[in-house]
Amino acid sequence: MDRIYSYGRSFFKTIKEGNELNWVIGNGIGGFSNSTITGGSSVLHHGYLVAALNPPVNRYLILTRTQEEIEISNRKYDLTSQSYINKSKNGHEYLERFTFDCIPEYRYRVEDVYIKKTISMDYGYNTVAICYEIENGIEESNFKITPVFNYRLAGEAIEKSKLKFNQEIKDNMLTLIPNENKNIKITLKTSEGDFYDRKLIPTNLATPNYLYEDNNYYQIENRTGFLGLDNHYTPYDINIKIKANENKRIYLICTIEDEISKTGFQIEEEYKKRTNDLVLRAGYNDNFANNLVKAADHFIVKRNSTGLKTILAGYPWFTDWGRDTMIAFEGLVLCTKRFDDAREILESFSRYVKGGLIPNLFPDTNTDPLYNTVDASLWYFQAVYKYLKYTEREEDYKFIENKIYDKLVEIFKAYSTRTEFSIGMDTDGLIFAGSGLDQVTWMDVRVGEIVVTPRHGKPVEINALWYNALCIMEELRIKLNKEDLKYRELSEKVKKAFNKKFWNNEKQCLYDVIDKKDDSIRPNQIWAVSLPFSILPKEKEKLVVSTVHKHLYSTYGLRSLSFMDENYKGKYIGELINRDLAYHMGTTWSFLIGPFITAYIKVNDFSETSIIRAKGMLSVFEDHLKDGCINGIAEIFDGDFSSTSRGCYTQAWGVAEVLRVFKEIYRK
Structure with missing residues (x-):
């Protein structure tokens, strides 16, 4: 029961x-x-x-x-x-x-x-x-x-x-x-x-x-x-x-x-009955996981414009965002064995690829989608890769070949040259993005003419995702017997440049953005460790995780900026302008617990001690499910004393990432 x-x-x-x-x-x-x-x-x-x-x-x-x-x-x-x-x-x-x-x-x-x-x-x-x-x-x-x-x-x-x-x-x-x-x-x-x-x-x-x-x-x-x-x-x-x-x-x-x-x-x-059938299909036989399966269901919805499923980023106000959809994809539809929905979501977004970009968001009106994002398209590669790893059926490879593969090639070609929002590849193989007032990473707040977190240049997580996309394309083109566009050679070039340019020896972690060398300690570097294809050597991965743990871990997720930084804001409260100025400047984000736990157990070789610690980090979310929005996971919390739900009161990628790492550490 x-x-x-x-x-x-x-x-x-x-x-x-x-x-x-x-x-x-x-x-x-x-x-x-x-x-x-x-x-x-x-x-x-x-x-x-x-x-x-x-x-x-x-x-x-x-x-x-x-x-x-x-x-x-x-x-x-x-x-x-x-x-x-x-x-x-x-x-x-x-x-x-x-x-x-x-x-x-x-x-x-x-x-x-x-x-x-x-x-x-x-x-x-x-x-x-x-x-x-x-x-x-x-x-x-x-x-x-x-x-x-x-x-x-x-x-x-x-x-x-x-x-x-x-x-x-x-x-x-x-x-x-x-x-x-x-x-x-x-x-x-x-x-x-x-x-x-x-x-x-x-x-x-x-x-x-x-x-x-x-x-x-x-x-x-x-x-x-x-x-x-x-x-x-x-x-x-x-x-x-x-x-x-x-x-x-x-x-x-x-x-x-x-x-x-x-x-x-x-x-x-x-x-x-429908809800309980979803729980039976997922097959966890665990109260915590079963409740997350129920919570996941509310985000998976049908889109009229495609007749296919999509993912709402959060309740009560978010619509379907490309970035959020792809990050939440594994937890919401793969960990719950909703593979038909997974196919529909991949196909739904494939229909909107434009200039190599996946939509950032679909407005809550009848207007066209917005494309101001550099990472949604790169997360799309991850969603495709994880879908095939979960299903491993020939019919699914055929689906990807017939419906999706050409879109992946289109994204690759756009990013390896140049597309909108100053997104493109430099001579070192790394991806640059953003200029002026554009905010194209997930840290995207702009207040009038104030760009709160200007990450123009080469952001760390974008290049970790780029490296992983190249590795995924190499695997796919071999499996599907497609044209070799030199993915392997480029991935090796990217890996070499990444290690040379992103490592901050003074702080023993990664720069958040280069070429301006923003040395703010932010959570974006954790994806360089948690993503499937490792871009860093093992010893540097351990140092990244240790630094993130010390500076950013905050019970219900990771802070968006180190509490030791002079620009850190520990409270997310008050009028909109005050909240916007704190949104990515110290506020704790629940979904970041996912990549952190994955990275933590990875660098500790899945040891018994690390698994016990990871289970403890995860178990606190059982308490949170009783609070705020019941059986939901809030978008954000204060950086100081993370306790009260802030922002969107239940968020797709928060629920998804907690369920994903539950499956990962319990090997369900």
């Missing part, structure tokens, strides 16, 4: 404490559902239905949440738990336990009435189901559900004046068409109950305000400099009479699809 995440009242003594813990589930097309463990919103992206209008992008908040109230005789109990300006609704006081196992489950008790509430998504559709199981007490009661609607971009607040809808009720269905987009039809179906128009609620106020859930306050957003308010639309209540000692099963379904063909409980059971 997998470990279920369970949270009793000690985790939400106050609404503020409850707002620190949240959950997310995906629908396989870029849409998702997420909220806090107390059921309210603490960030702008929270909502029970965030729909992808053009999968996996154009994500809009449709159903913010449902709010419940139970009336027993004349005693009313509001189960809503939400912060507002200068006040809060404290429905968490009736919440006895929150659990998460595939889906979120809330268990409330009011007097002698027990209420279970779950939220599930219909996989492959922009549809959410909210299910209730109620055990009534010895008195009759009235159960009221208030659906809270919206129509706005996920992550952007909205004014009440823009929340206008045409609406209609027919039988047990409410239909809303937002004035902002007449092509969208929001449908809410209830299994039973009567709709009550909230405009009819008696009031002494001159301007009734019952149509809006206004002045929502988002605790986490406020911590990061957001000062605005948010509003939602509540046109109707649903009233359900429950007899004494009666047991009720009720569901609501909200969708923007054309029809509703399932019950809410069918959607719930299908979602659970």
